[in-house]
Amino acid sequence: MINSFLQLLYPKCCFACDEVLIRSENWICTRCRFELPSPGLFLEQPNWISHKLDGLIDYDRVHAYYVFSEGGKVQHLLHQIKYKRQERLGEYLGSCVGRSFSTKEYDLLIPMPLHPSRLKERGYNQAACVAKGISRASGIPMSETHLLRTKQVASLIGLNRAERYKTLEEVFEVLRPGELDGLRILLIDDTLTTGATFLAAGAKIKAASTGKLSFLALAALK
Ligand SMILES: [Zn+2]
Incomplete structure (x- = not known):
């Protein structure tokens, strides 16, 4: 009532x-x-999403749940998760994604980390919200302690992929890499725009461990 x-x-x-x-x-x-x-x-590769990464890193698969364009509904949805404190919406969408996966596909989910000062300011990590939902629905465990963001950088808006990659190259750090050896890892972010963030974080994981790497974005920019 x-x-x-x-x-x-x-x-x-x-x-x-x-x-x-x-x-x-x-x-x-x-x-x-x-x-x-x-x-x-589960688009067959290569495709327009994998083209953002192909030839630039050794990886297995890239998945995207939604496609977004500037000013579209999906971008509006992403904005709510990232800037309007709708962390539960992120978890909900993660659980929608997670129903398509099982422990047969991946061993560990790693959300793209935020720098601690950004995390404090926002109050939550939107990529971790999505990963939490995926983990809950799929049964695949997640870790927020193996990949850290140790440097804060200025906004990447307006930079191309090469400029973004250069800015992000040294901001990620892998902890306890031995624990990742041999695992099928799915690195998760809310958005995939140029691919530079996935490339920079993924390169650190590949350099530190023998884990097999895949990527998932809640939405990819067309
Ligand atoms: Zn609607």
């Missing part, structure tokens, strides 16, 4: 299109659920 009253006063809206949700809907309306652009998690 109280919930219905509150729903009248403060209706819950779809995080992608802002339309009011009906009672049976959560986070995203049914229409967006079917219409948000999704390339398919």
Whole structure:
């Protein structure tokens, strides 16, 4: 009763299109659920997503759940997770992704880390929220202690991939690399734009351990 009253006063809206949700809907309306652009998690490679990484790093697979473009609904959704404190939305979307994976595919999920000062400022790591959801739905364990971001860098907006890579080259550090040896690792980020962040963090993991590396982004920029 109280919930219905509150729903009248403060209706819950779809995080992608802002339309009011009906009672049976959560986070995203049914229409967006079917219409948000999704390339398919298991696209045959090479494809337009793998082209961002191919030839630049030794890796196994790259997955993206959504495709985003500037100003589109998926970008709006990502904005809520990253800047509007909607960490539970990130976990929810992670759990949607995680239903397609099992422990047969990967041994360990590693979310892209934030620098501790950025983490303090934001209060949570959006990539870790997504990883948490994937872990819960798939049963694959996750670790936030093997990959750290030890340097804070200025905004990467406006830089091309080479400039981003140069900026990010020395910001990641791998701890206890021996524990990653031989594992099938899935490195997770909220967005894949140029691929520079995946390349920089992935290079550190590959240099430190014999783990087999794959990447997953909640959304990739087309
Ligand atoms: Zn919607």
